[in-house]
Amino acid sequence: MKRVYNFSAGPSMLPLAVLEKAQKELPDYKDSGMSVMELSHRSGLFTDIITEAERLLRELMSIPDNYKVLFVQGGASQQFAMVPLNLMKNGKADYVNTGSWSKKAMKEANKYGQVNVIASSEEENFTFIPKIEADMIDPEADYVHITTNNTIEGTAFREIPDTGNVPLVADMSSNILSEDIDVSKFGIIYAGAQKNIGPAGLTVVIIREDLIGNASDICPTMLDY
Ligand SMILES: Cc1ncc(COP(=O)(O)O)c(C=O)c1O
Numbered sequence: 001m002k003r004v005y006n007f008s009a010g011p012s013m014l015p016l017a018v019l020e021k022a023q024k025e026l027p028d029y030k031d032s033g034m035s036v037m038e039l040s041h042r043s044g045l046f047t048d049i050i051t052e053a054e055r056l057l058r059e060l061m062s063i064p065d066n067y068k069v070l071f072v073q074g075g076a077s078q079q080f081a082m083v084p085l086n087l088m089k090n091g092k093a094d095y096v097n098t099g100s101w102s103k104k105a106m107k108e109a110n111k112y113g114q115v116n117v118i119a120s121s122e123e124e125n126f127t128f129i130p131k132i133e134a135d136m137i138d139p140e141a142d143y144v145h146i147t148t149n150n151t152i153e154g155t156a157f158r159e160i161p162d163t164g165n166v167p168l169v170a171d172m173s174s175n176i177l178s179e180d181i182d183v184s185k186f187g188i189i190y191a192g193a194q195k196n197i198g199p200a201g202l203t204v205v206i207i208r209e210d211l212i213g214n215a216s217d218i219c220p221t222m223l224d225y
Pocket residue numbers: 074075076077078101147149150151152171172173174192193
């Protein structure tokens with residue numbers, strides 16, 4: 001067998017041991033007589049899989065009890081819309097423009113409310129991360145959005161900005177689980193799984209409980225956290 005070394009950001013390589021275990025279990029998952037792909041997504045066996053995945057993620061990231069972990073579809077790109085649809089109560093949010101993915105997040109949010117760019121490195125080709133000071137943040141903003149690792153430009157926040165009472169929302173698609181982070185500093189962390197966690201098709205959202213239940217009237221039911 002010849003395995004390719006794939007160094008691209010994602011979808012990334014999975015450990016061979018994981019692939020081999022999946023291969024071995026595929027025709028008959030845990031004596032169910034069917035593969036994991038054929039199991040009902042509402043069955044007890046599948047509930048066990050998702051419960052264990054959540055338990056492990058909580059352990060790895062020391063996720064506090066007042067945060068929910070959601071496994072959703074639509075990629076990290078869908079969060080560009082879900083975040084404003086769920087959080088924009090005052091209709092405005094602060095964004096830090098540090099690269100191509102931040103710009104995409106801003107473009108989408110702009111459909112649902114006012115996007116204020118409080119700092120940007122675009123004029124210098126996204127070669128640095130601007131420093132975020134407390135007085136740059138609008139206290140009335142519904143949230144502050146950052147992209148913690150700029151996959152295309154190769155820059156990363158080394159210091160998590162203190163946004164006070166304004167919830168900090170972070171796209172961590174390309175650095176989640178690569179370093180210790182203090183989850184309690186964030187209102188929402190989201191990440192597509194395909195870079196640092198697993199195969200494409202799954203998105204992880206870690207959300208502080210008080211931010212759930214405030215979706216705007218136009219938010220589709222399936223996009224309401
Ligand atoms: C920082 C960042 N955000 C968002 C995305 C988009 O993710 P998805 O393809 O899951 O929508 C990517 C990469 O694909 C990314 O690197």
